[in-house]
Amino acid sequence: MDARFTAEQDEIRRTVRELLLKRSGPEEVRAAIRTPAGYDPVLWEALAGQLGLPGLALPTAYGGVGCSVTELALACEESGRALAPSPLLSTAVLAAPLILALGTESQRSELLPLLASGELTAALAVPGAGLATALGLVGDNHGDWAGGGRAGGVQARQVEGVWRLYGQAAQVLDGHSADVLVVAAHTGGFARSRTLLFLVRDSRDSREGREHRNRRERSDGGLVRVRQTALDETRPQARIEMRDVEAELLGEGEGSDVTGALAAVGDTAAAVLATEAVGAADRALERTVEYVKQREQFGRAIGSFQAVKHRLADVYVQVQAARSAAYYAAWAAGTRTGAGSDAGAEARADAGSDAGSDAGAGAGEQRVGALALAQALEALRTAASEAIQLHGGIGFTWEHEAHLYFKRAAGDELLFGPVHRLRAYAADATRLFDGEVVV
Structure with a gap:
């Protein structure tokens, strides 16, 4: 492994x-989170249209x-420094890789170019x-987190050849403003229950819809989006309610390893989130x-006191250790998935075969x-x-940005952790305390 960054990677970070620094200072961040979309559309246009960040890790x-996960992670590291609110995480890190891995050729050709350019945004909705x-x-994602075939969660059924969704998904990142929702739902009833992914599209013009949506909005077809009050306002969240909502099955359905694809995306997302943190x-x-x-x-700068120096030195060591772990995780994720391969079939095979069962099966991957992510958080x-x-x-106080960083740490733990569970499941997956280590 060559730990040095390439000239291209350094240029991405610098740009x-x-x-x-110019467009996302503390005051700009506070102004952006108060908008209906929860982010500055002008800044998003610059990040997506000018810099092409949503398409960094997508095939040409x-x-x-056509870059790797590493380049996307480095871009997100800079986004994390500024706490810049944007749909980059929900679109490029969570939703787009699932469409690439599981979608049909028609779905990939139609949606991915629009997501890569930033013309459309997407969100992953799980119950x-x-x-x-x-x-x-x-934990093992083969459980009943999507409803388990019983009441609750999100259920899907076919009515005259058309898929219909029923249920609710809370804590959907950018769910109130996304043009495309990737929804995890259970189908097949109790006896043949399984989790599949579905596409729910917004029929209105994307830019106008994102900029003018209200706090609570009901669209045609029984879809209700409610923007939630979140601890970390720089990560807008929504509750999605679906009542007889028409949806499109992502991929072929029967041959899709949905839980495997979600686990593969989860590992990549964790690496990106770690660099962001x-x-x-x-x-x-x-x-x-x-x-x-x-x-x-007492007449001198507090930074000259030895106790303060020691506290900050400890933080510095912790941050540098977390940075090394995050970079390695991003490199490992990029090595596993390939650097922006043009073959969608390769990405699909990777998500379906080696990512899948559980984290223990992927230890060698x-x-x-x-x-x-645990170390970074x-x-x-x-x-x-x-x-x-x-x-x-x-x-x-609200006037200072320090509390924004603390809320980001706490909010990410609520969404993707907590830290002790991240570590505990990794230990269980490798059977660390069973006397046999999976390598």
């Missing part, structure tokens, strides 16, 4: 950082750039609060170091995203906590 055959379980990060932690530490050099107490929480403490009273 994204420069753009976000479908309008992507209840089971996103981490569905992605195979904190590292970027946020690094920025929180950077701002804290700047502040302790200026704030004076370098599936280390969950562990990297812990580093971010520590860095944000120290930022609040060392900034004194101002660190607790």
Whole structure:
């Protein structure tokens, strides 16, 4: 493994950082999260239309750039530094890889170029609060998280050859503004219950819809989107209610390994989220170091006190360790899935065959995203906590950005963790405490 970044990767980081420094400062972030869409559409147009970030890890055959997961992770690291709200995570990290892995050639050719260009955004909707379980990060995703064939969750049935969805999905990232929903639903009843993925599309113009949607919105066909009040406002979430909603089956259905594809996407998403958290932690530490050099107490800068130096040195070591783990996880995910292969069939085979059963089966596939995410979230929480403490009273107020970083750490743990469950499932999957280690 060559740990050095290429000139192209360094250029991606530099370009994204420069753009976000100009257009996504603390005040711009607060203004963006108050909009109906939850993000700045002008900034999204720059990230997607000018820089092509949603298509970084998509094959060139479908309008992507053809890079690997590493390039996408580096871009998200810069996004994490600024806490820039955007549909990049929901579109490029969660939804688009599932369409690439499981979709038919027609579905991939129709949707992926539009997602890569940013003209459309997408969101992954799973029932209840089971996103981490569905992605195979904190437990086996072969369970009943999608409803189990019983009441609850999201159910799908065919009526005169048309699929219809019934149920509710909570905590859907960017679900209120997404043009395409990838919905996990159970079908087949109790005896033949299985989880499949379905596409629910917005029939209205995408840009106007995203910019003018209300807090609670009901569209034709029984689809209700309710934007939720989230702890981390930089990650807008919605509750999706479906009552007799027409949907399109993603892929061929019977031959699709949905849980395997979700587990593969989950590992990649964890690696990307880890680098994003590292970027946020690094920025929180950077701002804290700047502040302790200026704030004076007893006639000297508080940064000159040995106790403060030790606290920040510990944070620095933790952030650097998390960065190494995150980079390795991104490299491993890119090695497993291939660097933007033009062959959609290869991506589908990868998601269906080797990703799948459980995390233990993937240990030999370098599936280390969950562990990297646990370390990065812990580093971010520590860095944000120290930022609040060392900034004194101002660190607790809405006027300061330190609390935004702390809420990002707590919010990501609620969505994709918590840390102890990420580590516990990784240990169980490798049978770490059973006397036999899977290598």
